[in-house]
Amino acid sequence: MLCGIDEAGRGPLAGPLVVAGVILKKEIKELNDSKILSEKKREALFEPIKEHSYYHIVFISAKTIDKEGLSLCLKNAILEIMKKLKPYAREFLMDGNTSFGIEALDHLIKADALIKEVSAASILAKVSRDRYMCKIAPYYKNYNFEKHKGYGTKAHVEKIKEFGRSDEHRFTFKLKALGESK
Numbered sequence: 001m002l003c004g005i006d007e008a009g010r011g012p013l014a015g016p017l018v019v020a021g022v023i024l025k026k027e028i029k030e031l032n033d034s035k036i037l038s039e040k041k042r043e044a045l046f047e048p049i050k051e052h053s054y055y056h057i058v059f060i061s062a063k064t065i066d067k068e069g070l071s072l073c074l075k076n077a078i079l080e081i082m083k084k085l086k087p088y089a090r091e092f093l094m095d096g097n098t099s100f101g102i103e104a105l106d107h108l109i110k111a112d113a114l115i116k117e118v119s120a121a122s123i124l125a126k127v128s129r130d131r132y133m134c135k136i137a138p139y140y141k142n143y144n145f146e147k148h149k150g151y152g153t154k155a156h157v158e159k160i161k162e163f164g165r166s167d168e169h170r171f172t173f174k175l176k177a178l179g180e181s182k
Helices: 039-051 062-068 070-088 116-143 154-163
Strands: 002-008 017-024 053-060 091-095 105-108
Touching (some): 002 070, 017 070, 017 116, 039 116, 053 070, 062 070, 116 154
Parallel strands (some): 002 091, 091 105
Antiparallel strands (some): 002 017, 017 053
């Protein structure tokens, strides 16, 4: 059986990186790359994916990303997923252009749109991350996380200019709009 792996939250200015692995036990209709699906459709598919698969979801905090770097965080999350789901999978496939030096991991660009297991992982990761950002939003009222989910929208950058970064922000992600250099 194939375990599809994908992430959500590689590029945002705030919030966690979320990586999911999915092995489908039953066919689920209408799977696709989470970025193509509407929020309503992703939410509708979330529980059926969990119900009809072996899955594992890993959250990596902004603090850990700042401390260890994005690539190492991704690699460690993938290794955790592989260890957890190894009893059920013969193959592991990651969306993207790298295997992060992991021998037993294959990769494919646009796998999240082409391979149903990776599509399912994409949806679990995206919905889990979005729900997390909405859950913490009331504690960070100045930032409106429920609207932009931590991504670098103009409105979010304006809030950072006004209030600075919170403990949910990634401090190693430098912003030209704030006069920060890379």
